[in-house]
Amino acid sequence: MPGTYSGTIVPLITPLDENGTVDEQSVARLIGHIHAEVTGLMPALTSGEGWKLDARQWQDVVTYTVKHADGLPVLAGIQLPDTASVVDRAITAAALGADAVVVTTPFGADVTQDRIVDHYKAIRAALDIPIFLYNEEALSGNRIEFDTLIRICKEIPGIVGIKESSGDAAFTRRMAGAGTGIPVFEGWENLLVDARGIDGFIGPLANLEPGLCNRMLVDPTPDRQAEINTVCEKYGVFLDDWYRWVKKELHRRGVIGSPATAEEVMAA
Secondary structure (H helix, E strand, O other), X not given: OOOOOOEEEEEOOOOEOOOOOEOHHHHHHHHHHHHHHOOEEEOOOHHHOOOOOOHHHHHHHHHHHHHOOOOOOEEEEEXXXXXXXXXXXXXXXXXXXXXXXXXXXXXXXXXXXXXXXXXXXXXHHHOOOOEEEEEOOOOOOOOOOHHXXXXXXXXXXXXXXXXXXXXOHHHHHHHHOOOOOOOEEEOOHHHOXXXXXXXXXXXXXXXXXXXXXXXXXXXXXXXXXXXXXXXXXXXXXXXXXXXXXXXXXXXXXXXXXXXXXXXXXXXX
């Protein structure tokens, strides 16, 4: 595991066959497709339908990502509603060989900031694996406030990154300039030009065009942002079910064997 994360980290989609089984060869091809352009692999996060995967699917996609990572660090996404469930899965992630876990806050609109801090402290106390904070609201129903993020960074050892998906570029800039020493990654493609000072990017477009993501990080101009936006619109990255459309494009390119989503498999 590198000392400091930076650049483009890919939140991998989860290749499933029509029966809902994780397709190992598709995982291997996807990693090979992007390997030269990314600095880390995040299986089973939101783009990987992490909150929809059953325990076996989650374990398989993490296992196969570790197996085929070819030197890249693996940061395993955990999207479960309560602290105890997250701790249990984080222990499994460590046993599977993940380099870190990527964790949201507990689910619920009534979750307090103190409870969020206690959540990450409990994960830290249970195991030594590093933690990547995932600050979002769409899934958890809440977000980490600025002062709480600073507190977590100061009080809890082993925080190795922040996926800042609040959707507020000013907030992201403030966090990036806070001097915590912990790298901050923008989680929204459309905000990259405004998220100055960030250490990198983590978003679904990296499954398809990681080189373009890298060029945006190096040269974050309005023209480059316009190019990013056009490509995202072309591939459905800005849609609510973006992972479905990213899978369709990866399948069209022959990278994954099936475009099936977890939702489609469960409904079949």
